[in-house]
Amino acid sequence: MSTEESPSRAAEAGRKIIITIDGPAGAGKSTVARHLARHFGLLNLETGAMYRAFALKALRTELPLDESSSLEKLAAETAISLEPGEGDNRVLLDGEDVTGLLRNQIVTDGASRVSVFPAIRAWMVRLQQQLGAMGGVVMEGRDIGTVVFPHAEVKIFLDAAPEVRGQRRYDQLGLKGSIPEVQPEEVIQDLRARDQRDRNRADSPLRAAPDAVILDSTNMTLEEVVQAAEDIVEAKLKPASNTLVR
Numbered sequence: 001m002s003t004e005e006s007p008s009r010a011a012e013a014g015r016k017i018i019i020t021i022d023g024p025a026g027a028g029k030s031t032v033a034r035h036l037a038r039h040f041g042l043l044n045l046e047t048g049a050m051y052r053a054f055a056l057k058a059l060r061t062e063l064p065l066d067e068s069s070s071l072e073k074l075a076a077e078t079a080i081s082l083e084p085g086e087g088d089n090r091v092l093l094d095g096e097d098v099t100g101l102l103r104n105q106i107v108t109d110g111a112s113r114v115s116v117f118p119a120i121r122a123w124m125v126r127l128q129q130q131l132g133a134m135g136g137v138v139m140e141g142r143d144i145g146t147v148v149f150p151h152a153e154v155k156i157f158l159d160a161a162p163e164v165r166g167q168r169r170y171d172q173l174g175l176k177g178s179i180p181e182v183q184p185e186e187v188i189q190d191l192r193a194r195d196q197r198d199r200n201r202a203d204s205p206l207r208a209a210p211d212a213v214i215l216d217s218t219n220m221t222l223e224e225v226v227q228a229a230e231d232i233v234e235a236k237l238k239p240a241s242n243t244l245v246r
């Protein structure tokens, strides 16, 4: 799709839209992406799961996560695919379904580490561009609106204060009363460390695309965020119906 295409033109021509959702961990991207995919009948693609799957492989292989050239070699012999639906994605690592193995703290931390390397990012970006090439997708991550699909019709950058994101994560993970008990401050600290790496890496750091709509959910409930995101998409698509009516 060319840069000149407006959402209305894409819709008139019967092409399917691409919605990108970027932002830091715990901002509510997955919830919003799942909702938008269901609401607008699109596929939901979670790119973080791909970095997580690769981190799992590196951990299993016991490769140091800071050795770019070894990781690059490993990537050359790794197959990662996402099987998207409107909800959660199934993640296949060399044909093995690893969906249930990707959300623990070690893999989470590993994904943030392996994702700083340009060769790993270039590989992932290629895979993601192939996955979304036909449109009709909501793709969430850190660099989707800036690098993977810079010409997407709708871009949302979802943000929130680290304390709020950390508390949401803590609640989602059901850590209250866990043994040994984890404090919300520990989750917030992990999140800050990841933010630091994601925002400051040299290659495609986390940042909003110039044409993204920024949604700060610090003082919003997740229901309000979801509604606001839906409104953003509706507003972007509106010119299409106006044009058709005229």
Ligand code: DC
Pocket (backbone or CB within 6 Å): 025, 047, 048, 049, 051, 052, 108, 111, 112, 115, 140, 141, 142, 143, 144, 194, 198
């Ligand atoms: O969205 P997530 O928490 O599942 O992502 C895990 C890590 O993967 C995150 O710390 C940064 C990295 N990531 C990335 O660099 N680019 C993306 N498009 C998606 C994730």
